[in-house]
Amino acid sequence: MPLLDGLLSIIAPHNCIVCGAEDGLLCAWCLPEAFPGLPSRCYRCYRTTSDSATCEHCRRRTAVKHAWIVTDYRGTAKQLVHDYKFGRARAAAPILGSVLADALPYISAHTLIVPVPTASIHIRQRGYDHALLMARYLAIRRNLRLSPIVSRLTQSRQVGSGRQQRHDQLRDAFIVTKPSLVNGAEILIVDDVLTTGATIEAVARILKQAGAKSIDAAIFAQKH
Numbered sequence: 001m002p003l004l005d006g007l008l009s010i011i012a013p014h015n016c017i018v019c020g021a022e023d024g025l026l027c028a029w030c031l032p033e034a035f036p037g038l039p040s041r042c043y044r045c046y047r048t049t050s051d052s053a054t055c056e057h058c059r060r061r062t063a064v065k066h067a068w069i070v071t072d073y074r075g076t077a078k079q080l081v082h083d084y085k086f087g088r089a090r091a092a093a094p095i096l097g098s099v100l101a102d103a104l105p106y107i108s109a110h111t112l113i114v115p116v117p118t119a120s121i122h123i124r125q126r127g128y129d130h131a132l133l134m135a136r137y138l139a140i141r142r143n144l145r146l147s148p149i150v151s152r153l154t155q156s157r158q159v160g161s162g163r164q165q166r167h168d169q170l171r172d173a174f175i176v177t178k179p180s181l182v183n184g185a186e187i188l189i190v191d192d193v194l195t196t197g198a199t200i201e202a203v204a205r206i207l208k209q210a211g212a213k214s215i216d217a218a219i220f221a222q223k224h
């Protein structure tokens, strides 16, 4: 990002994306109503479960035990994520991080917050790592340890849209950079949008292989 654009994206005032008030990306009036919550369910098959647990059936296919998701990817949530990722609205990061922090149940104090690694081309385009920033605000709000210990090996864009296609593409896409931290650890993977689940499942798989004790996920919005 050119320097001037980078500076402007930080200092320029934002208008509320719902009502237009000049009071940040989401004003104090609109924020509480902005993101309708989701029922407690399995993120893969939508079976009702307690505490957003992955159902028994899906547990055979993923290492993710719980996936807490704030809202559906539409309306204000979609607009906010879009502005954050494609409109240089870096100011969305603290909003996303704190909304996520408020939506989570009790999390053990030892939990490591692991953002899904962003492709380096996207970090260069935006001037920031959107998942890392959001995870940092979440970690601060919940007093947890931010641990960006997964890296992306392949920087190619995902072209497949089906779950199987994405699984195949992502099989060798990630690597754990600090395995000694992962062994026996409780982990919370953080991402902005859940689509097929293939990405968090690929990250969860290598964390499991590295000896993680438990793996959960916290995601802002689910796309259907």
Ligand SMILES: [Zn+2]
Pocket (backbone or CB within 6 Å): 016, 017, 018, 019, 020, 021, 026, 027, 028, 029, 030, 031
């Ligand atoms: Zn507003």
Ligand SMILES: [Zn+2]
Pocket (backbone or CB within 6 Å): 042, 043, 044, 045, 046, 047, 054, 055, 056, 057, 058, 059
């Ligand atoms: Zn399920």
